[in-house]
Structures are given as structure tokens and as C-alpha cells.
Amino acid sequence: MKYVDEFRDPELGRALAGEILSxxxxxxxxxxxxxxxxxxxxxxxxxxxDLLPESVELVHGPGCPVCVIPMGRVDDGIxxxxxxxxxxxxxxxxxxxxxxxSSFLEAKAAGADIRMVYSPLDALRIAKANRDREVVFFxxxxxxxxxxxxxxxxxxxxxxxxxxxxxxxxxxxxxxLRALLESPDLRLDGFIGPGHVATVVGARxxxxxxxxxxxxxxxxxxxxxxxxHAIQMILRQLAAGRCEVENQYSRIVPYExxxxxxxxxxxxxxxxxxxxxxxxxxxxxxxxxxxDDYAELDAEQRFSAPGVRVADPxxxxxxxxxxxxxxxxxxxxxxxxxxxxxxxxxxxxxxxxACAAYYNYGxxxxxxxxx
Amino acid sequence: xxxxxxxxxxxxxxxxxxxxxxxxxxxxxDGDSAAPGDWVLIHVGFALSKVDEQEALATRKLxxxxxxxxxxxxxxxxxxxxx
Numbered sequence: 001m002k003y004v005d006e007f008r009d010p011e012l013g014r015a016l017a018g019e020i021l022s023x024x025x026x027x028x029x030x031x032x033x034x035x036x037x038x039x040x041x042x043x044x045x046x047x048x049x050d051l052l053p054e055s056v057e058l059v060h061g062p063g064c065p066v067c068v069i070p071m072g073r074v075d076d077g078i079x080x081x082x083x084x085x086x087x088x089x090x091x092x093x094x095x096x097x098x099x100x101x102s103s104f105l106e107a108k109a110a111g112a113d114i115r116m117v118y119s120p121l122d123a124l125r126i127a128k129a130n131r132d133r134e135v136v137f138f139x140x141x142x143x144x145x146x147x148x149x150x151x152x153x154x155x156x157x158x159x160x161x162x163x164x165x166x167x168x169x170x171x172x173x174x175x176x177l178r179a180l181l182e183s184p185d186l187r188l189d190g191f192i193g194p195g196h197v198a199t200v201v202g203a204r205x206x207x208x209x210x211x212x213x214x215x216x217x218x219x220x221x222x223x224x225x226x227x228x229h230a231i232q233m234i235l236r237q238l239a240a241g242r243c244e245v246e247n248q249y250s251r252i253v254p255y256e257x258x259x260x261x262x263x264x265x266x267x268x269x270x271x272x273x274x275x276x277x278x279x280x281x282x283x284x285x286x287x288x289x290x291x292d293d294y295a296e297l298d299a300e301q302r303f304s305a306p307g308v309r310v311a312d313p314x315x316x317x318x319x320x321x322x323x324x325x326x327x328x329x330x331x332x333x334x335x336x337x338x339x340x341x342x343x344x345x346x347x348x349x350x351x352x353x354a355c356a357a358y359y360n361y362g363x364x365x366x367x368x369x370x371x
Numbered sequence: 372x373x374x375x376x377x378x379x380x381x382x383x384x385x386x387x388x389x390x391x392x393x394x395x396x397x398x399x400x401d402g403d404s405a406a407p408g409d410w411v412l413i414h415v416g417f418a419l420s421k422v423d424e425q426e427a428l429a430t431r432k433l434x435x436x437x438x439x440x441x442x443x444x445x446x447x448x449x450x451x452x453x454x
Contacts, residue, residue: 119416251427
């Protein structure tokens with residue numbers, strides 16, 4: 001495929017791996033965080049960590065939209081879905097996320113009308129086809145996805161569709177990064193910046209990382225060569241004593257982002273004072289809700305939900321995985337009690353979750369290594 | 372890409388050989404929008420960004436250049452006969 005195959009060339013991959021090796025300072029250990037779950041997925045899928053010198057360690061970040069949804073939000077969604085008149089819609093990878101009693105999939109099996117959609121526009125179409133029912137869309141995602149929800153809500157209002165509402169769980173990427181950088185138990189040398197979030201917000205919002213925390217960040221694409229190239233660019237910065245935001249993914253990411261998307265978000269959403277992240281706790285101004293102007297499309301206003309905070313299961317270490325403190329296989333329940341078929345924690349559910357990616361692609365290599 | 376419903380900003384795009392309808396409203400900027408022939412990045416049914424062909428070529432060229440340096444170094448290494 002055009003603009004994809006060009007960035008999967010194995011010859012160039014080997015050349016880049018050689019470059020990376022030549023840039024590594026002997027005796028120094030490097031820890032780079034890939035912020036985005038999409039990168040985590042690519043890294044395991046293509047075995048990118050196997051191409052890196054041992055001294056370059058990749059640490060997984062919090063940028064997996066499904067992984068960061070706390071149990072209480074799933075419980076609230078299920079409570080809404082159990083209303084007789086409701087058709088509840090959500091993305092497929094949300095279906096298996098465990099709540100305190102059940103997941104959406106289990107609630108569906110128990111009789112709730114819960115449907116999987118690919119796009120928020122599909123949910124709107126269902127609302128138009130079922131005017132006697134209430135259609136609720138459970139919106140998740142970072143700034144990558146929030147503009148699509150915003151445009152869908154704008155269209156619902158423009159078309160006068162009154163039986164469509166949204167549970168807004170959209171989150172923003174900068175506050176959790178700042179929280180991670182403030183935490184003393186994680187020492188990082190640089191960041192692989194989230195390419196798809198940057199498509200919307202641009203590269204500028206990440207400038208605080210070099211400015212305030214003195215660490216380089218390179219916004220990267222998702223093909224194997226993109227990720228290797230970004231690592232090489234970070235190492236080059238470190239070798240030259242530079243520290244800045246660079247954009248490796250310039251074919252997709254304009255430095256200033258997508259103005260139409262930002263405008264739609266600003267029109268429909270406003271910041272929540274605080275929001276709970278699974279494993280990370282409450283982070284202030286880290287999520288979006290519908291603005292007062294759009295209150296009539298807000299499912300949280302139309303339906304009552306428990307809104308209770310539910311503690312994560314004791315055995316689950318998703319919080320540590322999301323903060324990059326432990327690797328997936330270091331979690332006590334990884335691959336035993338917690339598998340993609342029967343997940344305990346969110347990181348094992350989504351294909352962008354570090355645990356699921358590692359379980360699906362990486363674990364065999366490690367097993368061989370241990371033997 | 373072919374615009375099928377201008378009012379709702381819907382367009383038909385070819386995704387790896389399959390025709391799909393996506394919304395292109397997020398590419399509308401002052402006096403600019405997606406046009407037939409553009410390559411776009413699609414996420415949850417919306418075109419999120421246009422692929423900048425010049426930048427794609429430039430990045431690829433840069434990577435190739437890197438490959439050449441490395442290959443040349445290997446070539447030189449092979450040519451070296453230190454005893």
C-alpha cells in the first residue's frame with residue numbers, strides 16, 4: 001500500500017538499527033517511553049525491541065484509550081445500558097473491559113441491548129433508525145478520537161435527533177504525561193511522541209517536556225521504520241546535547257495540528273475538573289465532558305448512573321504497567337489468571353494494551369530465552 | 372476519494388481495495404478541504420489528516436540516505452585488510 005510499504009523496508013530497518021548501535025554511548029543505559037498504545041502494538045508486532053541494543057530500553061506509556069478507563073465508568077455505562085428503552089453502543093475493544101460485576105459483553109449476554117460500532121456515526125445512524133428508543137454512545141479515546149465524537153454530536157444537533165446521547169470518557173494526553181514526569185520512580189531519557197494524537201493537537205503541546213523536564217521528544221509514525229527512525233533521532237539529540245521536540249511523522253502530522261478538529265472539540269467539550277484514570281488515580285483537568293451548551297446530548301445528564309469510585313482488583317497491576325514501572329510479564333497474574341480471553345485488567349483487553357500486545361506477539365520469544 | 376454527500380461532508384474512499392464512506396469534515400479549513408486523489412488517514416470513520424506526499428518522500432529519502440551511509444561503511448569495512 002502506498003505510504004505504508006515504504007516504511008516497512010527490512011533493508012532500511014537494518015541500516016537504522018546499525019545507526020542506532022553507533023549512537024549508543026558505551027556503558028550508558030537509555031530508557032525511552034513510547035507514549036501511545038499504537039506504538040506499543042507495533043513494537044511487539046514487528047519485534048522492534050529485538051533490533052535494539054540491550055542498553056536501549058523501551059518503556060510503555062499511558063496512551064491506550066481502553067486501558068485507562070476505570071471500573072466505575074464501565075459500571076456507570078452498564079447501569080445506563082440496562083434501561084429498557086436504551087440501545088447502548090461502544091467500540092469493539094471496550095466490550096470486554098471488566099467492570100466490578102460484569103463487562104459490556106456479559107451485560108449484553110444477560111439481555112441488555114448493547115451493540116458494537118466502528119464509528120460514532122454508526123451510533124447516530126442507529127438512533128435515526130430507532131426513533132422510539134434512546135441510543136447512547138459510550139465515547140472513549142484521546143484527542144485522536146474526540147473530534148469525531150464532536151462532529152457526530154454537532155450533526156445530531158443539526159439534524160434535530162433527540163434520542164441520541166453520549167457518555168463522554170474522552171481524555172487528554174498532556175496531564176498524565178506531566179504526572180508521570182513528576183513521579184520519582186520513573187527515570188526516562190526521552191519520549192517517542194504519540195503520532196495520532198499529534199495529528200490533532202500538533203507537536204507544540206509537547207514542548208513542555210524538553211523545556212520543563214529537559215527530555216527530548218520525537219513525534220513518530222507507526223510503521224517499523226518510523227519507530228526506529230524516532231529512536232535514532234532521540235539518540236542523535238542526546239549525543240549532540242540537544243533537547244527539543246522533533247517531528248518524524250511530518251507526512252501526517254502538521255506541527256500545529258488540525259485546526260478544524262481542535263475547533264470542533266472546543267465547541268462541544270469542556271475540561272472536567274478531574275477524572276479518574278485506571279491505575280493512575282484522579283488527575284486534574286485530564287478529561288473532557290460535554291459543554292453546557294451541549295447538555296441535552298449528555299447521557300450523564302439524561303440518565304442516572306451510580307457514579308461510584310470502584311477500586312481496581314487487588315491482583316491487577318495495570319497501574320504500574322501504564323506508568324511504565326513494570327513490564328507486562330512482571331505482573332503477578334500476566335498470562336495465568338489474566339489473558340485476552342479472560343482479562344482481569346484493561347491492559348490485557350485492548351490490542352493497544354501493553355499486556356495484550358506482549359501476550360499476542362512477544363511472550364514466545366521470552367519463553368525461549370528463559371529456557 | 373470521491374465526495375458523495377457534500378452537505379454531510381461524506382466521501383467514498385478506497386481502503387486497501389475496499390470502498391468505504393467516511394466523513395471528511397475534519398479536513399475543512401479556511402478555503403481548504405480534502406479533494407479527489409488525496410491520500411488520507413482514517414480513524415473511526417473520519418478522515419483525520421491528509422498525507423503530505425512531499426514529506427513522505429523526504430522522510431523516505433532521508434532513510435535511504437542513511438542506508439547508503441551504513442552500506443558504504445560496511446563496504447569499506449569489507450575492503451579493509453588490517454592484519
